[in-house]
Amino acid sequence: MSTPMSQEPSPEAAHRPEAVPFGVGLLFPGQGAQRPGMGEPWRDTPHWKVVTRLSEISGRDLGHLLLDAGAERLARTDAAQLATFTMEMVVLDALRTVMGELRPTVCAGHSLGEYAALAAAGVLDPEDGVRLVTERGAAMEEADRLTPGTMAVLIGTGIVPKARGLAARMRAVRRAQVWVANINGAEQVVISGTVEAVAALADEAERAGARALRIPVGGAFHTPLMAPAAPRLAEAVDRTPLHPARCPVIANVDARAHLHDQERWRAMMLRQLVMPVHWAGSMRTLTAMARGRLRIVEAGPGSTLADLARRALPGEIPVRSVATPAQVEALAAEWWR
Template sequence: MLTTHVQGSAAAPRYAVLFPGQGVQRPGMGEPWRTTPSWELVESVSRVSGFDVAELLLTADQETLSRTDHAQISVFTASLLAWSELRASEPDTRVVALAGHSLGEYAALVAAGVLSVTDGAWLVGERGRAMAEAARRRPGAMAAVMGGDLERVTALVEAARRDGADLWVANHNSPRQTVIAGSRTAVLATADRAADAGLRYSVLPVGAACHSPYMEPAGEALSRALDLTEFRAGAIPVVANVDAAVHYGGSGWRERCARQLVAPVRWVDTLRALHEELDATAFLDIGPGTTLSSLAKRTLPGVPSRGFGAPVPQRA
């Protein structure tokens, strides 16, 4: 049962579990899970999503995994494998809140009990295909700008837009990291201007302008899928990307998931809500990589953060 909410002692950390988004995928990331009981999730996800998830998790190369639809279903499944293992191996871990970065929000909704595993897998499959098609029709780019606050990066974006560029703020990931998205020309030009202003940047290895109006063509297909999906009451609160507010289950998630496709990810505000409104005293970055743990440490350096991404080896 993926949604068991175990209460620990009063002195135990109150964890907010964080689920990563697209970009953390890597070849062979499913290998540690292959002999665990949790691996049965892979068959379920494959059946309803239409992807050979076992192949993606075990043998696919980086080029194959970089495809938007492949990346999303792979990271979603790997995150649920880690969540299942956490609940089995650390049953006393006190989880009081959840959040997911972009795609990771769907894994968070499954963990919260708002979505079933099969509904979550189907939605992620439909979302990935729709976003891949939108990017094929209108390619874009993204870059992380580091060293400046949100206001400084926003000013660069607004200046580019006044000059007619297709450019938007896509993610506010930490107090000193903001991701921009739009046309490749606009992203590269603005990144260069950021560097001239003393900031650093990294162009992300994607061909899409996620969380921007470039994803609007994917909205119709995703909305149809959302309308066919049951959103249940849930057992654990989830802080949403689009408004950084605390939500429980229910049909309101249809609108939030649809809006998330084109709206910025308010990750800094999300982390603060988890800590300040839901009294989370530690963060647990679950799934592939430790990106979210690093962002949490930069945003709230006084709050402990750790990763949980691989099963504990079984003793012979």
């Protein structure tokens, strides 16, 4: 495979965005953040209407996924992506209600979370977003059936060049199908590929002193093995209206903040299937934009992105995670009341 796929954009490549005024940056997690019963705190709130509406649009019982589905069901790509996106739309609806039609200053989403970020920025309507996510999840699951794959997290000092080197050597020497799929920070990457190749690379990384954690996903996401998913997703993307962004959205594929020409997102949605998530570069872009006063909220299940943001961003930038009504209320009381 060609090298550019695993190259991290330099800070300079993020074309030095202008500092934003005081505002809120929203981060949205991707597949893997979902957990059984994550919708339970929301079922008796007014925000559950979002679940009802998106269920009608998608033709899926999203309430069941959020309330009753077990870990095994939620590990399936189609279910995981729908459940996570829907949960993020519920949290976004609550943030907007509590905080007076919240208008974010900048948005970013990790992998699947990019679709929620585009919805938060107004590029996608939530209804069109759930249609796209339905097609994306189904297409990626079909691609995984052709070549079953998986992912693993590698953690350690200097892990980015180590993982790239190991993956490149395995591809060259063993013809293994494995790549660096997410660059989450200086000490954390995600590798992706066939089940055997990911296991072999994880073992080599552990022998070299890194820590390896398997991710319960079915698919070699953000690698060329997802190329068969592109035609189905492309059809869905082509028929989806995109609107002018109300705020910049930092893209996974280039770690740049995009505000104008929403049409470019059509190509980036397809590139994202087979290219790495440059999250560390995205956090550098966010840092450059936070020369003013910015507060960061991870909106959705889990706290992984908030943890990564705290390590990557200057200490004076407050970072919070919200996934329940109580957390939204606590955030509103702390920051806006």
